[in-house]
Amino acid sequence: MSSNLAICGYLSADELATCLPAPERMAKGPVAVIECVQDIPCNPCEEACPVRAITVGLPITSLPVLDAAKCIGCGVCIARCPGLAIFVVDGSRPGDEGTIQLPYEAWPLPEPGESVHALDRAGRRVGTGTVEKVLSAKAQDHTAVVIVRVSKQLLNTVRAISVEGRAEA
Amino acid sequence: MTQSDTDIIVIGAGPAGLSAAAEAARLGAAVLVLDENDRPGGQLFKQIHKFFGSKDHRAGVRGYAIGDSLLAETARLGARIELGAVVYAIYPDRRVAVITADQRRLLLNPKKIILATGASENALAFPGCTLPGVMSAGAVQTMVNLHRVLPADKTLMVGSGNVGLIVSYQIRQAGGKVAALVEAAPVIGGYGVHAAKISRLGVPILTGHTVKCVHGTDRVEGATLVALDDKFRAVPGSERDIEIGCVAIAVGLTPLAELALMCGCKFTYIPKLGGHLPVHDDNMETTAAGIYVAGDITGVEEASSAMEEGRLAGIAAAEALGRVAPSEAAVLKQAVWARLNALRTGRFGQARRDAKERITAEGRGAHVV
Amino acid sequence: MRILRHPILGNLDEQPPVFIEVDGELIPAREGEPIAAAIIAAGRLKLRHTRKSGEPRGVFCGIGRCTDCVMTVDGQANVRTCVTPVKAGMKIVTQGASPEREAQE
Numbered sequence: 001m002s003s004n005l006a007i008c009g010y011l012s013a014d015e016l017a018t019c020l021p022a023p024e025r026m027a028k029g030p031v032a033v034i035e036c037v038q039d040i041p042c043n044p045c046e047e048a049c050p051v052r053a054i055t056v057g058l059p060i061t062s063l064p065v066l067d068a069a070k071c072i073g074c075g076v077c078i079a080r081c082p083g084l085a086i087f088v089v090d091g092s093r094p095g096d097e098g099t100i101q102l103p104y105e106a107w108p109l110p111e112p113g114e115s116v117h118a119l120d121r122a123g124r125r126v127g128t129g130t131v132e133k134v135l136s137a138k139a140q141d142h143t144a145v146v147i148v149r150v151s152k153q154l155l156n157t158v159r160a161i162s163v164e165g166r167a168e169a
Numbered sequence: 170m171t172q173s174d175t176d177i178i179v180i181g182a183g184p185a186g187l188s189a190a191a192e193a194a195r196l197g198a199a200v201l202v203l204d205e206n207d208r209p210g211g212q213l214f215k216q217i218h219k220f221f222g223s224k225d226h227r228a229g230v231r232g233y234a235i236g237d238s239l240l241a242e243t244a245r246l247g248a249r250i251e252l253g254a255v256v257y258a259i260y261p262d263r264r265v266a267v268i269t270a271d272q273r274r275l276l277l278n279p280k281k282i283i284l285a286t287g288a289s290e291n292a293l294a295f296p297g298c299t300l301p302g303v304m305s306a307g308a309v310q311t312m313v314n315l316h317r318v319l320p321a322d323k324t325l326m327v328g329s330g331n332v333g334l335i336v337s338y339q340i341r342q343a344g345g346k347v348a349a350l351v352e353a354a355p356v357i358g359g360y361g362v363h364a365a366k367i368s369r370l371g372v373p374i375l376t377g378h379t380v381k382c383v384h385g386t387d388r389v390e391g392a393t394l395v396a397l398d399d400k401f402r403a404v405p406g407s408e409r410d411i412e413i414g415c416v417a418i419a420v421g422l423t424p425l426a427e428l429a430l431m432c433g434c435k436f437t438y439i440p441k442l443g444g445h446l447p448v449h450d451d452n453m454e455t456t457a458a459g460i461y462v463a464g465d466i467t468g469v470e471e472a473s474s475a476m477e478e479g480r481l482a483g484i485a486a487a488e489a490l491g492r493v494a495p496s497e498a499a500v501l502k503q504a505v506w507a508r509l510n511a512l513r514t515g516r517f518g519q520a521r522r523d524a525k526e527r528i529t530a531e532g533r534g535a536h537v538v
Numbered sequence: 539m540r541i542l543r544h545p546i547l548g549n550l551d552e553q554p555p556v557f558i559e560v561d562g563e564l565i566p567a568r569e570g571e572p573i574a575a576a577i578i579a580a581g582r583l584k585l586r587h588t589r590k591s592g593e594p595r596g597v598f599c600g601i602g603r604c605t606d607c608v609m610t611v612d613g614q615a616n617v618r619t620c621v622t623p624v625k626a627g628m629k630i631v632t633q634g635a636s637p638e639r640e641a642q643e
Contacts, residue, residue, distance in 0.1 A: 006356040009364035009374035038361045039515035042221040044229040060223050061515030080229050082219035083362030105342060107545040123371025141219070141231065142546045160369035205602070207623060217546045231546070289603050299606075301583035301596025308600025308620070316568075316575035317541040317550050320583065343541045387594050388583040414583075 003037075010121035011035055020156050021068050021089065030073020030090035030101070033156075034064050036083060048080035075101045079140035089155045098152045099132060102159060104144045109134050110163050118150050119160040127154055129161055175201045177486050178265055178279040179248075180256050180428060183211020184472045185464025185479035186285030187239045190248035192483030192501075193283075197492045200248040200483075201279070203267060205255040210236045211287055212307065213472055215314040217342075218335055221360075225508050226473050239476070259431050263459065281459050281486040284429055285479060288422035288443060288465035293327060296382035302389030306336045306419035313343045321414025325392050326350040327380055331359035331471070333419030337367045340417075348411045351378040353397055360517065381408060383416055392416060422469045429466065432457040437531055441524045442468030450532035452485035452502075453478060461486055468528065470512075470521055477509040540579050556626035569626060573619035574600075574607050577630075585609055585619060587634030609633055 004012035011019070021031045034045065034054070043056040045064050053070035054077060056062050075088045078101055088101035110116055110131045118129040129148040136144040150158050177193050179186045182204035190200045208214075216232020227235050243250065253270025260266065265277040290305035292298070302321060304312075306328065312318045313336075324345060326337045329352035337347045347367065355377050357364050364374055381395040381403065396407035422443055429447035430436070434455040436445050446468050447455045454461050463482040464475035481502055488498035513522035542550050555566035560577055567576030574585060574597050584594040585607045595606040602621035610631040611617040619630075 003361075005361040005364065007376050009357060009361075009368035011361075011365065035365065036362060038517075040221060040360055040362070041223070041226075041512050041515055041518060042228060043223050047224060059514050060511050061518070082221050082229055083360065084366050085362045105545050107342075107344070107543045109545075119369055119371065121365065121369050123369050141229075143219070144545075159365075162370075206621065289599060289601065292598065292604075299593060299595060301585065301594050304597055305599050308597055311600045312575060312578060312597075313541065314547065316571050316579075317544070317547075318575045318579040319539045319541055320578055322539075342545055344543075388596070 005037065008122070011037065016156070023091075025068045026089055026091040026098075026155065029092045030075070030088050030099075031068055031071050032066055032073065032075075032077060033087045033089055034066050034077075034085065035087070035159075036064055036081075036085045039063060040083075042082060044080045044082065045077045045086060048077045050074065050076060075135075075145055078103050078145050079143035084143070087159060091152050091155055096152055097149050098155045099147050099149050100129075100155060100158055101145050101147050102161070104134075104146045104161070105142065108163070109136065109144055110146060110161065114163070116148065116161040116163050118148070118154060118158040119162055120157050121159050123160065125162075126157055127151060129158065131161075174199050175277060175279045176490055176492075177201070177281045177283060177483075178203060178277060179283040179285055180204075180265075181211065181285035181287055181464070182206070182209040182250050182252070183285060183287050183464060183475070184213050184236075184239065185287075185466075185475040185482075186211070186283065187243050188476040188479030189283045189285060189461070189463050189483035189486070190250075190479075191239065191242045191246050192480045193487045193492075194243070194246035194248040196484065196487035198487045198490055201277075202243070202248055202250040203254040203256055203265075204250065204252055207253050207270075209240060209250050209252060212311075213239070215310050216472060217314050217339060220473055222473050222512060226512065232472060235472075235476075256428065259428055259460075261433070263432075280490055281461065282432075283453075283461040283463060283479075283482050283486060284447075284466055285462070285464045285475075285482075286425040286428060286466050288424050288469050290418070291421045291423055293380075293418050293420050295380055297384055297389070297392075300383055300385050300389050301387065302385065302414055303383060303416045303418065306332050306417040309415065309417045310336045310339060313339055313345070319343055319345045321389070322346060323348050323413045324415040324417055325380065325411065325413045326417045326419060328352065328419030328421070329354075329357040329359055329364070329374060329376070330419060330421065331363055333417070334359045334363035334367060336417060336419060337372055338363065338370075341367065341370055341372070347372045348413050349373045349375055349394065351380060351394055352376045353379045353401060355399065380416065389414055389416055422465065424466045424469060426466050429455060429457075429460070429462060432460045434460060434462075435531070437528060439468060439524050439527065441520060442470075446528065448528055448532040451506075451529050452488075453482035454485060454489075454532070456532065456534075459489070468521070468525060474509060474512050477505050477512070480505045481509070539581070556624065558624055558626070558628040558630060560630045561632055567624040570623045573609070573611065573617075573622050573624055573628070573630060576624050577619070584632075586632055589634050592634060
């Protein structure tokens with residue numbers, strides 16, 4: 001079974017088809033995107049979800065299944081995923097911009113209001129984002145969650161940010 | 170270090186050895202753990218990422234935190250750990266020869282021995298492979314995460330198993346750059362989620378590529394990468410030069426099984442698990458009666474399964490000493506097997522499970538010694 | 539190069555450095571860390587020369603097995619610097635022939 005993930009290290013559009021939320025769901029409010037497509041033995045996301053919207057079941061190598069109708073987009077699962085493979089996207093705001101919540105484990109943490117490079121799954125700069133909030137509660141155990149505002153068109157594209165060289169506002 | 174009152178000697182204070190010691194001590198055995206290093210934990214304390222698995226495997230907890238609780242557990246249960254203690258022989262009469270940290274030579278006479286010596290990383294031969302700055306990925310990880318030293322601004326990673334992927338990410342976390350990760354095979358060896366973490370930070374993962382040579386006079390200054398065809402032959406004209414100061418080699422590990430060889434254990438050869446390994450049964454007992462193995466010495470996996478194997482060996486050794494009734498031991502072991510088997514499923518785990526089952530099938534035969 | 543800040547491990551705790559002498563040069567170190575870590579932190583990767591051809595070598599395995607990091611420490615030859623802790627005032631000398639030295643001989 002060849003896949004872009006196994007050859008290049010990131011998911012292709014085809015492979016993402018089963019992960020990405022329906023456009024209507026994204027327009028309703030924040031929703032998790034679980035980019036976990038290999039049957040590895042892991043299930044903390046299932047337990048993390050306060051509304052039981054994620055099911056892994058047995059064996060624990062089963063892929064997580066998200067019930068997008070139940071998901072409230074709280075983002076608790078983001079820092080609990082050992083693979084850092086969960087994001088929350090929100091396309092419900094009026095206007096051209098939406099938000100992405102992503103896991104962040106680099107130093108220094110970005111500042112709210114800061115302008116950052118928005119990177120895609122291959123690390124390419126695809127635009128600029130604005131940091132809205134940085135969550136780093138103790139329970140997250142040093143996996144910060146950064147809420148970054150980007151163009152709605154990039155909600156399914158941007159998966160990392162970089163403060164390197166500081167993006168121009 | 171006293172010898173007369175020791176039931177079980179565990180050699181190696183890594184995840185497998187500490188787990189074995191904890192279980193055996195919990196069941197009432199007098200346990201002594203020997204480790205040549207000056208700190209316990211093996212390679213666990215440099216694992217700064219969150220572990221996979223389920224709650225039972227402590228998933229979502231970082232490796233060093235698991236190490237902390239394992240050490241606390243061992244101490245609470247009364248297992249003693251002797252550091253700086255090198256075991257240089259196990260004699261046919263099962264006496265264990267040790268040089269202690271203060272250079273004393275001791276011959277210990279335990280009733281059971283658990284070998285949890287781990288594995289060592291493989292080297293890779295290419296022109297320039299001996300230059301200072303070409304290091305095993307584990308050595309880089311130790312320098313970066315334990316000693317807070319970055320060997321160079323920019324590193325080339327060779328090998329895309331979980332070690333290569335994780336250490337690349339950790340070099341980035343420490344503020345270093347990873348120029349590229351090359352993998353000779355056409356596909357990435359480790360977890361896709363680990364690969365995705367470094368890809369989105371801009372680390373190019375080049376499958377079907379290898380390092381042709383490394384240049385520099387007194388230290389690594391650069392490398393030439395080359396593409397490989399489907400028969401692993403270099404593609405002419407595909408060379409490209411990169412500037413780097415460190416080459417991290419993550420091309421697998423080999424079990425450290427010398428002591429098992431000394432004990433006369435029967436071995437088997439399983440490349441998938443790292444090469445020559447001592448055969449063992451479902452109790453982790455080798456073909457040399459009273460000698461148990463756990464962790465990477467029994468085939469290279471990862472820390473989570475090493476800890477479970479250690480627990481099995483600890484329970485089994487305590488059972489063999491009569492510290493726990495067979496019926497109770499069976500229940501305990503069954504719980505460990507369930508956790509272990511859960512880790513050995515899926516596309517990455519199943520092949521290991523199949524290989525491990527070949528080992529235990531061989532090991533179930535009569536004990537030789 | 540020292541990693542002073544880290545997203546998971548936090549800031550490097552400040553402890554006053556001790557000094558060790560490496561080939562006559564004083565370098566700062568953290569007491570108890572492996573000698574090799576202190577030398578690499580000071581920017582030097584070469585730890586020895588091979589005896590016959592004088593080729594440079596540095597840390598490879600980091601667990602005390604490959605012996606490519608051996609140096610002479612306080613007069614004791616062949617000390618594995620990747621697993622030997624720093625003590626203040628240690629005198630460390632690079633072993634083996636250097637190409638220059640061989641040419642002179």
